[in-house]
Structures are given as C-alpha cells and as structure tokens.
Amino acid sequence: MTQSRETSGLEKVLAARLADRQARSQLRRLTSFPSSTADFSSNSYLSLQLVPELRQAYISLLERHASSSPTGPLFGSGGSRLLDGNTPFAESLEAQIAAFHHAPASLLFNSGFDANVGLFSCVPQPGDIIVYDELIHASVHDGMRTSRAAQRIPFRHNTVMSRGCDKDQGPGSLERVITDLIQGERGEAIKRGRNAVFVAVEGVYSMDGDIAPLEQINSCVTRLLPAGNGHIIVDEAHSTGLFGDQGRGLVCEYGLEDSVFARVHTFGKAMGASGAAVLCTPVVREYLINYARTLIYTTAMPLPGLASIKVTYDFLASGKADVLRANLRNIVTRAHELLLAICTRHKTAPELLHVDPDVPRSPIIALLTGQPRSLATYCQQRGLIVRPIVAPTVPKGRERVRVCLHAANSLAQVTALAQAVEDWVWHHKTAETIPTKTRL
Ligand SMILES: Cc1ncc(COP(=O)(O)O)c(C=O)c1O
Known part of the structure; x- marks a missing residue:
C-alpha cells in the first residue's frame, strides 16, 4: 500500500531539514x-517599469507583430531555438545586442542562470582550468560543476596581486593562483598554451556592490599567460544598463571588448526585463548552439520576452536612460x-x-x-x-x-x-x- 504524503519517510526528512533551517534562522x-x-x-x-514611453513602445511592438502576422506565435515560441523556436526577430535582436556592446556576436538565453550554466558547462575542455572569484554567482558554480574542466580554483574576492594577501587564510590572489598553476603539475601544458585557464568574475558583485578591477585582472592574465590561453569571462548582470556609455557595461567602460573571452549580460536587473545574452565570437556562439544544454533542451524565449528586451535596448541607445x-x-x-x-x-x-x-x-x-x-x-x-x-x-x-x-x-x-x-x-x-x- 502507498504511504500517505504526510507520513512518508521522505516528507519527514524534508520537514526535518526545513525545521533545521528555521532553527538556524535560515529558512527562505x-x-x-x-x-x-x-x-x-x-x-x-x-526603474524602467515606470517609464510610460517604454511601456507604450512595448505594447505597440506586440500589436504591430500581432496584426502583421495574425497566425504566427504570439505567446509561445513553439520549441527550442534549434527546432521551431527560432525567429528572424530573435536573430536580429542578437545582432542589435552585439552591436550595442561592441561584440562580434551574441546568443540569447532564457535567463542569466541558463547563460552561465550553458557557457561554463560546455566551453572549458578536458584539462582546462577555471579560476573564479570566491564570490562568483551560484549559476557559475552550477555550470563549472558539470564542466569537464580538470580543476576549479577560487581566488580571493577582487584581489589580483599577492601583496598583503595571506595564503593561509582562505584563497590566494588571482596572481598567486595562476602562478601556482604554472609551477604545478599542469604547468608545462599551460605555458605552452595546450590547456586553457578561464578566469570567471562579475562586473559588480551584488551583495556589496563592489566592482571588479577588470583592468588589473586583464593585465595579470595577459602577463602570466602570454600564450593567449587565459580567457576572462565577465558576468555583467549587475553592471548592464548602469556602467559604460549608455549602459554598455563595465567591459565597454574600460575598453576591454577585445580582451575578454565572453560577457554575460542579463536583462532581469537594471534592464527591467528578463533573459540574458552571451557576447562572444561567432565560433563560440556556434559552439554554444551545438553544446550548451540550457539552450538546446529548453523552449526558446517567446515574442513578449524578446520584445521587452528590444524596446529596452532601443531606449538605452536613444540616450533617454x-x-x-x-x-x-x-x-x-x-x-x-x-x-x-x-x-x-x-x-x-x-x-x-x-x-x-x-x-x-x-x-x-x-x-x-x-x-x-x-x-x-x-x-x-x-x-x-x-x-x-x-x-x-x-x-x-x-x-x-x-x-x-x-x-x-x-x-x-x-x-x-x-x-x-x-x-x-x-x-x-x-x-x-x-x-x-x-x-x-
Ligand atoms: C551575478 C549574477 N549572475 C547571474 C544571475 C542570474 O540571472 P537571471 O536572474 O537572469 O537568471 C544573477 C541573478 O540572480 C546574478 O546576480
């Protein structure tokens, strides 16, 4: 006989875990x-949700689309991007996003979480190493965990140089971590550029609001990894729309567009919408289309989502923000x-x-x-x-x-x-x- 839900062993275990959280004042x-x-x-x-012009632009765009394509999908997208979910609208939005951020290409994801998981889980190859800021977002952790990278190593939050950084207390600086890697077991392969080192940081860290020293991070990576196998990935979730000319982000503010490997711009924060785009080269974009499971095995973002992102980018580019x-x-x-x-x-x-x-x-x-x-x-x-x-x-x-x-x-x-x-x-x-x- 099946046990009732209330008395099943699993329910008791789950309830006990929740009670434990509650006792530690950590219940969400x-x-x-x-x-x-x-x-x-x-x-x-x-506060873009309060801008009447933006609301009107969004409604007009949807109305135009609904009347020009009366039988086309309006609420849903009909499938994964790879099957029936792709549209010229999505592709032209990607081109617009890439141009705005001075990137060669961009690829939309349904959320920043999906973008980070997709990117970090498939791009690092066997033998590669991911070095990440110790405060990096949970989505990067989830992506790294499922990646084939040989090692994942934290470095001390926003600390590039070793000076004044005591290694015995928590992670070392970025410089220390990369130097140790070069001197370690994989040193030869790294020096010769056979294995890549990915460096994962955020532009603005959401808990303290502090900003990554991107210029120093870039100098450190290029100095220690001259073979060109140091690849910086910047999560711009909390800098999109706020930093750089017209809100292009921190990478643009520092003129590092050609130096970073990829950027993740999310639209659920200052942009007041939802979804995300990975900015990268056309090759990386094509690789993600082929290997990023969070893009392949999910229903593509429907028109209402795409339209909200488009009107927001139009608004930023008009200078009105x-x-x-x-x-x-x-x-x-x-x-x-x-x-x-x-x-x-x-x-x-x-x-x-x-x-x-x-x-x-x-x-x-x-x-x-x-x-x-x-x-x-x-x-x-x-x-x-x-x-x-x-x-x-x-x-x-x-x-x-x-x-x-x-x-x-x-x-x-x-x-x-x-x-x-x-x-x-x-x-x-x-x-x-x-x-x-x-x-x-
Ligand atoms: C730094 C960072 N990256 C990624 C995400 C995930 O973005 P999204 O909310 O679009 O899934 C968030 C937001 O929670 C974030 O703060």
Missing part, C-alpha cells in the same frame, strides 16, 4: 509587498551620506551597524549588522522594503541588510529609510528589544 520564504511600499530591494535599478542614471547617482550619494552619518553620530559598534565609508559606485549599499532580520523587519513595517541577507548567501559575520537604490526612489523615501535605520539603532542602544511598529 516567498514574500510579496504591496505596490504602495518604497522599493529598496528589487534589482530594477533604473542617461537622465535616469544621473538620478540614480544622486540618490545613491545622498542615501550613502545619510546612512553613514548614522554610524558616525551613534558611534555604532560594527556588530550593530557598519557602512563602508567609500561612496558606492553601484546602487547597492550593504548595512552590515549582526541582526539583519530585526533591522529589515523594522524597516519593512514602515513600508520600506529592504531584505536581510544571511549566511550561507554571504559569509558568516558578513550578514547585512541590502539596500538597492533606484532611479525612481525619491529623496523623501531615502530620508524615511535613514530615519527608520536611525530609530532602530537608537532603540537598540536604549532598550533590550527592538519595539515593533505596533508597540511604538
């Missing part, structure tokens, strides 16, 4: 907030000023609240605190949506409330957020427990 939950709240959480940095980027810059500077001033005024202990004194270049500000859930709940109860980020998403001791700023955040919202954080700090210093809003 789906949440949603009313639209009347102030958004300091989403990755929609440019420049003013949004300027607004965002002002909001970030003001928010940082206010939040940092709280630490100074209250001389907060680092375990209560710490804000990095450097003005952030990205729209992400980390409020480091030992009590991220308490601080986030306090703000949420006041309609200010921020998220607590706890281990294992960030290392233990680096828990924080993550503040994401947006072009459409008003100065009043930013002031209200700073006020709520300051109230929380004040209550915490003067009372044992943080009062909830209902008790105030």
